[in-house]
Amino acid sequence: MVAPLEQAFRDQWGRVLATLIGFLGDFDLAEEAAQEAFAIAARRWPVDGTPANPGAWLIATGRNRAIDRIRRDRTLAAKTRRLQAPEAAEVEMDDTTIFPDERLELLFTCCHPALATDAQVALTLRALGGLTTAEIARAFLVPEPTMAQRLVRAKRKIAAAGIPFRVPPAHLLPERLDAVLAIVYLIFNEGYAGRGDLAAEAIRLGRALAELMPDEPEVQGLLALMLLLDARREARFRGDDLVLLDDQDHALWDAVQIEDGRSVLDRALALHGHGPYVVQAAIASLHADRPRDWPQIAVLYGELSRQTGSPVVELNRAVAVAEVEGPSAGLAIVDRIDLGDYRYLHSTRGEMLRRLGRTDEARSSYVRALELVHDDAERRLLERKLAELDGPAPEAG
């Protein structure tokens, strides 16, 4: 298969699957139909040329194949209650038919709270991202059969428990949308830790969501946040070593993506967005400026802290306050935070104590942080920080 064709397939998968689930009322049947349609396309398009409307071609082909199967197999027909009405089955569809976009319905289904979080993540990547089971398993460092089982169980739960295929009604929408945004951001954060392809997937999902829900400010906010954070991906590592924001080579930042992220942020602000994702995106945007507007960053962290009550946000606020008012003020905030086993609390304390010249206390904090770290790149960074302090490092206890 030619690489551009494969990319076109990836782009179409979610849309085709969603529409087929809408028609057939059954996830597995729709998935098989979609796979059949894509397989036929892979044989025919290189020969016949790509159709003018590839999505519609795939949907029509998949649907027709599914109907043929149902006609031949009566047990299958019993499963797909939707097609019991004979008129529905008779309507001919081809690649000129306008199909409704049901990706939103599919996304809300995959992120339904009745499913376990890791099932929501896997299903979203499979159904909307078009990733193969093997690709998802690799991304989460889980054996392929385990991931395959996870997907099978999730689809079974959707069917058996009666999870509806729809965009939730208004009274459920706010909490359900929060869940969807959380899953997309979770996928992004998995990618942010180093598995770059997941970050790109999350951004693709974010773009689709922003296109499908253009008036939701937090949706725009999340997309802006991901674009702005991801724009720094080339600068975050030097070989295998982590590079802190202050030390990053700005030439390695993706300037086009930063602009893109900022215009999405502007859209969010024009929609009067002021929720947590919008605020985080605004902070990320400010971090891309030189010189940095630390007072404004501190104010925004304050707002985020107020909205979320998150001690991690308070920690970030402490860092910004330290830049504006000095390390004593920052340390005062850090010391009020209850996050005993959070490695970044101790590394941040270490940094502030270092700036205050309280070297021995700084050393203890870095040592504590090192006890809590579980990532090689982070470990090496902390060891470097320790080594940079005056005087020899203490004997390991």
Added chain:
Amino acid sequence: MLLIHQGTTPTPNSPEDWARLSQDEQNAVYGAYQKINENPGVTAGLGLAPPETATTVRVQDGRTLTTDGPFVETKEALGGYLIFEADDLDAAIELAASIPAASMGGAIEVRPVVEW
């Protein structure tokens, strides 16, 4: 089927706990159940006597073994159930959330009934 686990919810089955609720709170519980039973999709089930009255039965090597008490931890044990003909899971979740046990120290298990 909505399986009602009372957990630490005060119920008339345990008079001292029930007496700690105000008259208004007790009336609210009765009112909630009345509303649920008036829902056309609901088939009222049975309320069960407290878990301490249960006997658990197993058969091993042809011998019937009985133990005093419920199969699970007493505080996890079933308190009652009802059947709800729901359009979808969201509708069942909404009904489950209105059952007093859900907000007063217990939990509701929502499980589909197998149709043969």
